[in-house]
Amino acid sequence: MKKIVLALAVLWSCIPIANAQENTIKAESYFGDLRARHIGPALMSGRINDMEAHPTNPRIIYAGTAGGGVWKSNDAGATFNPIFDEYCQSIGAVEIDPNDPDKTIYVGTGETWPRNSVSIGDGLYKSSDGGTTWEKMGFEKSERIANIIVNPNNSQEIYVGILGALWSDSEERGVYKTSDGGETWNKILYVDEMTGCADMTMDHNDPNILYASMWEFRRTGWSFNSGGDKSALYKSTDAGKTWNKIHNGFPEGKLGRLAIAVAPSDSNVLYTVIEAEEDSKKGLYRSDDAGASWKQLNNDFGITVRPFYFSRITVDPRNPDVVVKGGLSGSISRDGGKTFKNLGNMHSDIHDVIFDINNSDVMYSGTDGGVYRSWNGGTTFEIVENLPLSQFYHISVDDAEPYNVYGGLQDNGSWYGPSQAGGGVKARDWNSIGGGDGFRVLKHPTKNIIYSEMQGAENVWRYDVNKKLVKTIQPLPTEAYSKLRFNWNAPMAVSKHQPDRFYMGSQYLHKSEDMGNTWEVISPDLTTNDPTKQNQEDSGGLSMDNSGAENHTTIFTIAESPLDENIIWVGTDDGNVQVTRDGGKNWTNTTPNISGLPANTWVYHIEASVHGKGTAYAVFDGHTKGDMKPYAYKTTDYGKSWTNIISDDVEIFARNIQEDYENENLLYLGTEFGLYITLDGGKSWSKFKNNMPSVAVHFIDLQAKTNDLVMGTHGRGVIIIDDISPLREINSKVLSKKLHFFESDPFVMNDNSGAFGNGFGAETQFVGSNGPSGALIKYLLPKRHTFGKMTMEIQDMDGNKIVSLTPGKAKGINIVNWNYTIKNPKVAKGKTFSFGGFTSPRVSAGEYKAVIKKGKETFEHVFEVKNDTDTGLSKADIDMKHKTTMKMYNMTQELAYMVYELDALYEATKGKKAKVANALNELKKTLVVTTGDNYVGSAEPQLREKMADLYAKIAGSYDAPSNAELANLEVIEKRFNNAKSDFKKLKKKTNPEELELKTFDEFINE
């Protein structure tokens, strides 16, 4: 029976028609129709960690992404779809079981290119049905999984290489093996709690031979170390029972990250990339005797650059001398590793490259800017256009209609784009607004000016959008403040009170009253100023890596109170929550007043409340110290006391909180594994899952006019939950009702439409969904409606039915969308379709009732519908349009009934009164088309077609009918009157009373 739904769906695409517990309420049961929508962008995509090819079907490719989950392509990379949304979105490795490649997939979570902004994983997952469902296979504390290898002769035998924790000691790392399909695991290679498995491979011709590289590494909030005595390359020839170092030919001293690859076509040929103490000894090494000895072949920049970030070697499956190495640009050698050239132009930072299983000309590359494909062996690359993996650090919104979303991306600059657009939010709707790594982007509160920045505030741009003028305005050192420490993700803020005011934070708070032209320092050093955390030039370990990403003891968040411009909150990356109540003259560090918070925990966000001058929220993130617990606190007394507002429901660390502007108990929490919502001020939290992946939510904003919750995610772009206002009304009283209608503001019948030609070129592009339009009738059902009838009607205030709608039946919030139209008119039956007849006219502005009948009970809700004032139409124009539309609507139905009668009379008279029948038939030919088809074989349009087309033209226009339209209407009306008169005459020659004809009303409403 379900077939009907699917079958009908295909057809319509052708038609061109215009639990309440004590004090706590678990919100998750009531989210109902509230649903996240994704608007991308995808044009710059986001970071890819691991690419994986299906071993026998070249159409199937998987991409394991840094922050956006696992995506599968069924068309050799033309398009991808996500298959892992419910789970941790930071992916280390994807592996297809070669013995069951269509069904069995393993995903190891946790990115393995551990930059400062890297997320964390939560274990190993398996799908046995091609990615539809997943089960967790353990390793919850592994944090990042580098490799998974299934024995090609035995699916029960699986090796997992775990890189492990980045920010802390951990014993859950090294190489693990199962021989029973994952029931039990043995740790078969382990060095110590600082050293993990960075790369692992198996001899393609002998599953007993394994290679694994172990890497000693550690990151803190202010430094990174790669390398040590423990890093080494190991080989096992007995399926992992014993391991031996294979360093013959390796440089002396400490080693860093090592990559390892075996040529699939020659098991003796091995490649490794070595991070060594001496620069001259770094680079690519090759073994031609399966690791017994090594020889250095190349140490070009492209091979040695940033080993922690680029350490992947891929060997052409068919040629042992063709080697590809990830890197800033990516490198390819066709002489066995002696010399390299850059891969073709694509987004920089290439993390993984794979070859098509049958054709080495076809390559797939995973970069900081998405997946690229090459058809010519790596010379030119094209980007995959439907991977919305953008990694936002921060977002903000403006008050335009529709509002715009602004934000900065990891390695992909700064952008703004509309929250909705005609035909959906497409790549071309986004505007670039800054280079480098992008972070905070803020719109000037009143002028068409945008502030954006790049890493470490190296540049802070002020962009005049109208004049296209750019100026850099970052605070610079002065005699009094000779050294400024800016965070990699430097904070900026605008003021609700003074539109031209602009704040920046280094270790000091800088304030400008003239949009960044002049700066004033309005605080002392607000950080701990701990010198041991300020040695970034020593960062990197064996390969110096002073990118600025580790700058520490800096201000990270600034919040001016929306209620009082003299109250400013500042949070620092080393744990201080500072507040001033006099515009910066005096500052108080309130952190000592917080209990239960480990010292020096990063203050990720402070939200100054609209509910009270002394009220603020602070979110702390300890993950860079290995502390994965969430911390959020609330104060109502300027930080004199802080209350914990996190419950056990929240599974992982948080970065951001957004308060609701109306209901103080309603809060939104952005965590590393998705969005949480509380209805009770933090006593209990519920994870929001409706189309919301378990993605890291770095920043949340609430658009004040639309009540849209807008999230900047670090891996899935911008995600919006449209109008969260129903959540404000959910409380135990409402939940005790059988049905509760939510309040609604008047709905405006928008007349603006999308631009033309929106679909051009977008076939393989990601297109962001638009929010709903129309009158949204929202109500809450405390319990799902499953049995019996439940109906919904829109009625006028006199109780006359306007239209029937299908009500939602879900437990929780239901949203029914009414597009302000009545039923489309009943159209005369012809040989072909009259497309104009599929148009439904809109109702007049005014009050209407939504009436729901559920069983024997009736529930009503009155709401108002308004006209769109942007059209500039007078009331007389609007009335004229409506009157004319309805006149033609009625004419269309009248004609339909006339043709119905005529057909019946024709059937009754043919063979009996040939002349009359013939006349009826001739008349009919002038009323509707009786030949042809719906395309190029269409017949000359007759009265029905002309009438319906004009009706659709007038009904579909925003404007009052034009003189041309009215003149045309006259012609049609005249013709119709003549036809009616002719029909009347012919009717007299028949005996209609002998026929059982339906009445007009019966015919129309059947």
Next chain:
Amino acid sequence: MKTSFKLILALIFSLNITTFQAQTAEEIVDNYIENIGGDEAWSAVENMKITGVANQQGVDYPFVATYMKDGRYAIDVDLQGTSFIVEAFDGENSWAMNFQTQKAEASDSETSLNTKNGAQDEIVSPFHNYKDKGYTIELLGKDTWEGSEVFKVKITMTPVMVDGKEEENSEVYYFDTENFVPIASESKVTSGPAKGAMAQTLYSDYQEVDNKYVAYTMTNKFNGNTQLVMNVKSVEFNADIDESIFKMPED
């Protein structure tokens, strides 16, 4: 004989006691079949004729869908007074009308084959006689669907052919733990750019017809958007059917 709605509710209430004991997929499906009328009643259905109104983007389309026990079916939509067959299956081949010419055209051979393989699933659901059809079921656990507690049961049916390759054909059904009827199902889009993405069907307004319960409202959703709603007006079992409707017209 007409079972009163209250009686059925009482029956469901009594079954509720077994809710938390029902641990196997088999028990859940048995309860489901029992609660919608039982195997005997459904096995006696020779044909099923559904009359209703489909709605898309606010526009209503009356339809009549006719299903035969042997798998033949036809879905006939009234478009501006004209009959339009959106899909039909004659037992071997499926066909549909072309929208431009309003003439019947045969479906491609893969579609016909896939239709034939699933033709036995239309009257009740794939779960009816699933063992005889060679299908397998698996309980994926308890979950919530739109706030309601559900049993998540996966059914794997005859594989489908997609672009020349055989692929797994499975759906996940969400059975309300209170009454064991499905309130939703999810299936993978098998072809096109959205291949692999999940499409949802929601079931509600179960009503009794000749001692059998049928979902009177079905809603098809994709990516959060309602694609189509089907509201049933009447269901007729073992009606007089003109069997010529399943055959593709020669013209």
